Amino acid sequence: MTRNEIPKFLFSSRYIAVTIASIVIFSAVFLITYQPFSLAIWFSSTNMVSMLFTLLFYVAAIVILILSRLTMYRLQDRYDFTHAQYVCWLAGEVVAITLLYTFVTYRYFASSGLTIVDIGTRALFCVTTILAIPNIMVSFYAGYRAKCEELDAAQYELKRLGEEYNRLLNENEVERRVSEMIPKSEPQAKSHRMVRFYDNGGTLRLTIDINALYYLESEDNYINVHYKHNDKILSYLLRCKTSTVEKSLEGSTMVRCHRSYIVNTEKIRFMGEEHRMHFVTLDDESIKRIPVSKSYYPNLLASLNTIGLINKVTEPEAVAEESIKA
Secondary structure, three states: OOOOEOOHHHHOHHHHHHHHHHHHHHHHHHHHHHHHHOOOOOOOOOOHHHHHHHHHHHHHHHHHHHHHHHHHHHHOOOOOOEHHHHHHHHHHHHHHHHHHHHHHHHHHOOOOOOOHHHHHHHHHHHHHHHHHHHHHHHHHHHHHHHHHHHHHHHHHHHHHHHHHHHHHHHHHHHHHHHHHHOOOOOOOOOOOOEEEEEOOOOOEEEEEEHHHEEEEEEEOOEEEEEEEEOOEEEEEEEEOOHHHHHHHOOOOOEEEEEOOEEEEHHHEEEEEEEOOEEEEEEOOOOOOOEEEOOOOHHHHHHHHHHOOOOOOOOOHHHHHHHHHHO
């Protein structure tokens, strides 16, 4: 990501939904508070005509916001939005809703002595305030969450490097002592495989020991990487294609079990079926059940057989059969 490019979290579907919901709630509070001080606000819950126009205007404004954010969401795959472009886009939303409000007010609720310029000016102030404050608040919170994820990943990376350094020191010391005792020692075990995650721009964002990796969750155009650090399951949101990550994991214990999930088979504790839907649970109780779709079930089962883990995970039907035989 370049210096002027907008952070990835601003384009996630979750962020867009939370932002629009925040705008709706904040606008209701703002208009109720500001109504006694303005002649250009006609919203009402008692007058039938005003209530109908209030409802229609709210629906129209929400539709404008949804269409705007969906368009932005689609375009961000092709273009890298800069901060200036992002602000201009938000300003366009303000202008569109202001023009709509000005037209409705001037056409149906204009007070004596107010010109269309007066109404438009006051509407611009209100709409700017209503859209700006929730956008800023949610942006700060989303940015804080993203920085927390980056900090957790950096701490994990530092710990991993320290452990790798200590391991190499210990291996060198053991190798030296063994070589003094035995002329020909057996080859050392292979080091743990490190998985490197790159974003769409080719920048290395995260390096994780595969033994600490639990599962990957596909979320729109992002991958949520779930891993363990200091006995706690953490996550890191990475902007990249699922197919790219899956290709880099070929030959490892990471196997796709669902359209949205890739799971580490060595972390599977139980495989079961409920309501004709397969699922797996991992060896950490804080992790929810992970679904297994019918199309990927045979591949997952074959992977468990290949690495000799099928005896570790038992389906409910197998348990019942064993009980009957006993």
